Amino acid sequence: MSYYDPKDLRKFGQITQWSESLxxxxxxxxxxxxxxxxxxxxxxxxxxxxVAHTExxxxxxxxxxxxxxxxxxxxxxxxxxxxxxxxxxSGASLVHGVMMMNKVNKLDS
Amino acid sequence: xxxxxxxxxxxKRQSPLAQTERQLKLLEGGIFTEEDAPRFEERILATLxxxxxxxxxxxxxxxxxxxCNQVCTHCHVDAGPDRxxxxxxxxMEHCLKAIKSSKxxxxxxxxxxxxxNPNFRWFVTQAKACGxxxxxxxxxxxxxxxxxxxxxLPDFFAKHGVHVVSSMPHWTEEKTDRxxxxxxxxxxxxxxxxxxxxxxxQAQSGLKLDLVxxxxxxxxxxxxxxxxxxxxxxxxxxxxxxxxxxxxLTNLPISRFLDYLIASENYxxxxxxxxxxxxxxxxxxxMCTNTLSVSWDGHLYDCDFNQMLQxxxxxxxxxxxxFDNDLxxxxxxxxSQHCYGCxxxxxxxxxxxxx
Ligand code: SF4
Numbered sequence: 419m420s421y422y423d424p425k426d427l428r429k430f431g432q433i434t435q436w437s438e439s440l441x442x443x444x445x446x447x448x449x450x451x452x453x454x455x456x457x458x459x460x461x462x463x464x465x466x467x468x469v470a471h472t473e474x475x476x477x478x479x480x481x482x483x484x485x486x487x488x489x490x491x492x493x494x495x496x497x498x499x500x501x502x503x504x505x506x507x508s509g510a511s512l513v514h515g516v517m518m519m520n521k522v523n524k525l526d527s
Numbered sequence: 528x529x530x531x532x533x534x535x536x537x538x539k540r541q542s543p544l545a546q547t548e549r550q551l552k553l554l555e556g557g558i559f560t561e562e563d564a565p566r567f568e569e570r571i572l573a574t575l576x577x578x579x580x581x582x583x584x585x586x587x588x589x590x591x592x593x594x595c596n597q598v599c600t601h602c603h604v605d606a607g608p609d610r611x612x613x614x615x616x617x618x619m620e621h622c623l624k625a626i627k628s629s630k631x632x633x634x635x636x637x638x639x640x641x642x643x644n645p646n647f648r649w650f651v652t653q654a655k656a657c658g659x660x661x662x663x664x665x666x667x668x669x670x671x672x673x674x675x676x677x678x679x680l681p682d683f684f685a686k687h688g689v690h691v692v693s694s695m696p697h698w699t700e701e702k703t704d705r706x707x708x709x710x711x712x713x714x715x716x717x718x719x720x721x722x723x724x725x726x727x728x729q730a731q732s733g734l735k736l737d738l739v740x741x742x743x744x745x746x747x748x749x750x751x752x753x754x755x756x757x758x759x760x761x762x763x764x765x766x767x768x769x770x771x772x773x774x775x776l777t778n779l780p781i782s783r784f785l786d787y788l789i790a791s792e793n794y795x796x797x798x799x800x801x802x803x804x805x806x807x808x809x810x811x812x813x814m815c816t817n818t819l820s821v822s823w824d825g826h827l828y829d830c831d832f833n834q835m836l837q838x839x840x841x842x843x844x845x846x847x848x849x850f851d852n853d854l855x856x857x858x859x860x861x862x863s864q865h866c867y868g869c870x871x872x873x874x875x876x877x878x879x880x881x882x
Contacts, residue, residue, distance in 0.1 A: 428799065459753065487742070488749035490757055492699060 427477045460489050467496060468503035535598060536607040537783060544786050545605065547837045554780065554864040558795050564802050567866045574807040579862055581829070584855040585817040588635040588831060588877065589622055590614070591644040592823045596673045599694075599707045601741065601784040603835055606639040613643075618825040618847065619650045625850035626657045635818075635877060637665040637831065642680060655687050663690045665739075665877075668718040669711055678721075685725045685734055692774070693719070695738040698761035706743045719768045728769040736769075739879075741776040745793035747800060747871055748775035751880045774879030777801075779832050779868035801867035808882035809874025815860045818877070821847050829860045831877070838863065 434441030452462050463485050470478030486496050537545040544550055558564040571579050593610035595602075626634060634654050641647055641664060654662055664684065671680045684691055695715060696706045703712035719728075719736075726732035738758060742748050755773035762768040778784045780797060788794040815829040825847045828834035838861040839845055842854060874881035 424796075428803065459750070460757075484746050485749075487744065487746045490697065490740075490749065490754055492702070 422476050424476075424480065427480055430477070460491065463489055464491065464495065464499040468499040471500050472503040472507045536602075536605045536609055537786060538605055539607065539609045542786060544782070544789075547835070550781055550785055551836060551838075551863060553785065553789075553794075558798050558802070559864055562795075564799065567862055567864050567870075570805055570870075571810060571862070571866075574810045579813070579815070579860040579866075581819075581855045581858040581860060582816045584629055584631055584819055584852070586633040586635050586814075586819075586877075587622065587626060587629075587631045587821065588637060588818055589821045590823050590831065590834065591636055591638050591641040591647060591650070593639045594643045595639040595667065596643070596670055597640070597667055597708050597711065599783075600787055601706060601743075601778050603779055603782045603784060603832060604639060605782045605835070610639065612823045613645075614823040614825075616646045616649070618821075618823075619646060619653075621825060621847040621850070622650075622821060623653055623657055625847055626654060626659055628850070629852050631659055633661045633663060634659045635663040635665070637877075640667050640670045641665065642670050642677060648683060651683075651687055651689065661690055662687065663692055665692050665694075666718075667707075668693045668695070669714040671718040671721060672714050681718075681721045681725045681727065684722070685727070688734070690735045690737070691722060691727060692737045692739055693722075694741070695719075695758070695773075696741060696743050698758055698765070702743050716766050716768065719762075719770070720766070723767075723769055728771055735771050737772045737774060738770050739774045739776055741778050745788055745791065745797045747777055747804060748875070751775040751873060772879070774877075775873075775875070776877075776879065777868045777871050777875035779865050781832060781865050782835055798864070798867070801871045804871035805867065806870055806872060806874060806882055809870045809872070809880075812874060812876075812881040813866070813869045814876035814878070814881070815869075817855075819855065827854070832865055832868075833861055836863070836865065 431445070434445070452459060452466075457465075463482060466478065467482040467486055470482050483496065559566055568578065590604075592613035593604055593606045594608065594613060595604075595606035595610070596608060598607040625631070636647075636651070638644070644650070651662060651664070666680075671677050683689075693715070694707070695703070697703050700712040703715065704710065722736055723729065725734070727734045728736035740748060740754055740758070748754065751773065754775050758773050759770070762770070780788055780794070780801070785794075788797050815833075818830060820828040820831050820834050822828060822834050826834075826845055827840050827842075827847060827850075828838070829840055840854075841859045841861055844851060844854060869875055
């Protein structure tokens with residue numbers, strides 16, 4: 419058995435059962451975030467898809483791939499968003515190379 | 528969904544799903560018997576405090592035949608070039624009589640490709656003379672460029688003030704052709720330009736051109752207004768095409784779309800998606816409450832979907848020749864689990880979202 423069950427995504431709402439007030443606060447916040455604002459709901463969906471990949475969350479990937487399809491977002495647009503996430507993720511690793519270089523320069527005469 | 532693409536109707540392929548009893552059996556089982564999904568009639572009862580009933584007759588939707596020049600993967604009619612069911616002039620006359628004796632505001636012509644019925648133009652002209660407020664023709668667009676004899680359809684539509692409603696699943700060629708067949712996108716663009724040229728979709732022309740969007744796979748349609756804005760921008764920028772409104776429709780789990788859902792192992796998840804998206808506000812306004820559907824052979828149904836599932840109306844009068852105005856006075860609607868497709872999210876009807 420896998421730790422992740424696709425069917426569990428539908429149960430996300432049930433987290434309110436064991437802590438109603440916090441759970442409801444979370445969903446209220448979550449739903450407000452994704453409303454049309456300075457960014458369009460479509461742009462937010464693509465950001466969510468990119469972050470879903472950097473977080474490597476199967477539930478979020480499932481949810482925001484479907485959300486993108488529902489909004490008519492094309493697979494090219496989705497893949498570009500995933501690359502943005504991947505580029506930041508790999509850049510974030512690589513930029514730490516400067517730390518390594520600093521350390522080497524400090525320690526090694 | 529390309530790997531599941533079918534180039535022939537279920538009927539032609541002799542698929543077991545061509546049998547409507549088989550479709551209904553599937554719809555009644557699955558998550559409704561093996562899991563704890565609530566049944567549509569229970570949800571309706573909880574929302575309306577009564578079973579679903581017709582209210583008034585605003586729209587007479589007439590299916591002129593199942594013949595079509597296309598074989599789309601999702602087609603709920605299982606239409607195609609091999610389907611020979613065509614409405615006769617005699618049945619059309621009964622429809623005209625019904626229109627005259629009722630307060631029908633809209634005559635909604637569908638198919639197949641309704642334009643392929645040899646008496647299509649005669650019927651439109653006669654219906655117009657009966658004085659209905661609006662005649663809708665659900666055109667697949669490609670028929671306009673399919674054969675020389677259809678090239679003047681835009682002029683015919685314009686002359687009779689027909690409201691054209693056309694299918695357009697996406698603004699990209701790839702997605703449109705995957706769903707509707709290779710070459711369909713380019714032909715549709717050509718046809719849309721021809722319609723624009725005679726005034727359709729243009730401000731102040733009074734000629735209405737609406738597009739119907741339905742998802743290209745096992746997912747629900749997004750927000751109708753957002754999709755409409757996106758289609759407008761993309762079709763204008765790339766092709767200079769104008770249209771009035773876009774209707775976002777949910778694919779109902781019947782016929783070829785049901786076949787696709789099962790073959791792609793999306794059936795249970797799709798049904799759950801419909802059940803989870805049940806919207807009580809949409810349930811108040813499902814189209815069977817103000818529409819009567821007539822099949823190619825004149826039989827009466829609550830809607831085009833029930834027609835395809837061969838679920839007859841709950842009344843002794845089963846044929847358009849027996850039409851009476853009181854048919855819409857609180858008649859019980861025949862429902863099954865496909866009805867969840869009409870109540871998901873913002874709801875779905877032949878006129879688009881309902882809530
Ligand atoms: S499928 Fe037909 S009968 Fe069922 S809710 Fe929709 S319109 Fe009404």
